[in-house]
Amino acid sequence: MARPKAAFFDFSCCEGCQLQIANFGESLLDILNVIEVVEFREIMSEKYDGTLDVAIIEGSINTPRAVERIKAIRARSKTLVAIGACATTGGVNGIKNVFPLDEIAGYVYGGNFRDYETIQTMAVHQVVRVDYFVHGCPIYPPEFVAVLKALLMAIPYDVPDYPVCVECKLNGNVCMYDRGVSCLGPVTRAGCNSWCINNDNICYGCRGMVSNPNETGAIDVIKQYGLSIERIVNKLEMYNKCRELNPHG
């Protein structure tokens, strides 16, 4: 069987999710045995213009050119995978949307800011159809492999729609609220195996919110521990600001 032709494309991001894949070490060669990578600008000079079986997209869409480019990639790709928070939720690039565009551009670029093409940050699925999502900042390598297997078998991959707390409890961590700090685990999609809390840091919500967050429960917890709701809402902006552009995002 011919290996499916795959290409990696990067939009606005840190390119760290590509690196997560490069960091597989020698097992990367096993992955390259099942897909044929025909374009990957960061590490290859080869180019490919034909139909793609799989387009793997990293980064968020935040310029008019990026909108055109992602549409063109979608048009020639049978399957499109969005990897990493920037692509799946807009990621930290979404914080830009907190500010009026002219204001933030003027702060960073001074008087020349109008020369900079920029639009509000969007996740990939807010511009084109996405077939598979690999959430997280950065992606969690075992989940990438699970999604890759699903797409090779042409079956869907269901992103867990329960909160990080479920995994965190299974991992036996002491709740961050019991340790006196606020954590976004209760409203954030699981699937990362509570990566940050296992390392004694808080959940910053990088995988985006579950589809039906238990708002009343969360408010109760915040009140019970005497923490500030404003602080939690502020923290939610770090990875969830783009949701406002599309309530179903």
Place this chain on the structure above:
Amino acid sequence: MGENIKINIQHLTRVEGHGNIVVDLKDGAIIKCNLEIVEAPRFFEGMLRGRSIFEAQHLTSRICGICACGHTLASIQAAEDALGLTPSDQTIKLRKLLLHMELLDSHILHIYLLALPDLLGVRSFMPLIATHNDVVRRALRLKKACNDVCNILVGRHVHPIRATIGGFTKLPSENDLDTMLNNLSNLHEDLDETVELISKLQFPQFQRDSQYVALVSDDGEYPLLSGDVGSTRGVRINKSEYKKITNEYMVPHSSAKFTNLNGEPYAVGALARLNMNCRKLHSKAVEAAKKLNLSNGGNNPFLNTAAQTVECVHCLNDAIGILEALKTSGIDYKEEILVGANETSAIAVKAGRGVGAVEVPRGVLFHAYEIDEEGRILNADIIVPTSQNIANIEGDMRAIIPGIKHKSEEEITLALEMLVRAYDPCISCSAHFLDVRFVD
């Protein structure tokens, strides 16, 4: 090609981020010779305003996946400077270890996957899987080892979890120290072979008397995490006055903000560090430098890749030294710190301004923050190595063209691509402030 050359390389490959090379030569005169940055702007400094200083590390790490730990360390250093917090000796040791892993990991990526294909005459590492399988496997093995050590030390390499203002949320167990030591000790042979491989390659011959900038110090340690900022033209300035080094300015022809020191472009990175501090390298790295004809540094920019190889040897051996010292002294677990958004006032907060200056893989990186009495960020300024190198890269391009203009378009293109790649530019990093202009 001769006296009239038009080269327009769109979206240069095998570099981090999006950039174009544009050259226009008319009747032998250079009309245009630009490295254009076309990465979409990300506005990090703007986004940081109003956010808690305790979120700065988490956010600025996201500027770059390759040097996430470097941004983390520069951000923490700037924040601690602003807060008036002095890290413990143990924290400094662990941060140095993390920085060594970052340099090693990033240099390996550049040497093997980005630069080597040009030197072996192929378009990427993909064909090397068939022709040089052992070399590809060695690169992936080295990279994975760095990644494994970072997993233990900070949870992961891309966007570290445990490194925070005040220290580390979780410290390595005794077992972890042994595992890290074991992982690193296994790399000596692979690095020896890397030095051997690089010593046999033919780098393009080109020299230019560039100014080099790197951290400098008075002690015997190769300065990466602390020190003043110095140049090969004799400048030495405290990091708090970093703007006197960078002197950012806009140029009408280019999309990028440039930097200059005393009216002259400058280079940062592995070659700059060797030029400033090669006598402070670990003895094994001194041997590697000798083998690669870099004992006193040098001014052939193509040799930056070789200088990175020398630094790999330094970082590995110094990292092993740090781990052995930590094993002897034992880890003080009372230093583990949970900060979060500082809900429990784990860190005392005051208004202030702070600067971080850290040697990350591509050169010296500056973070500067101004915070109010509640720890909210009022202003942020971040100057990455790649933005400091762009003016110098263009200087090199101008200097190299007369010597290669008679060659074919393909050869000129390759030479210019190799030159830019040698600096290992990290364009995602620089896009937090750069102008964006496509040349169609």
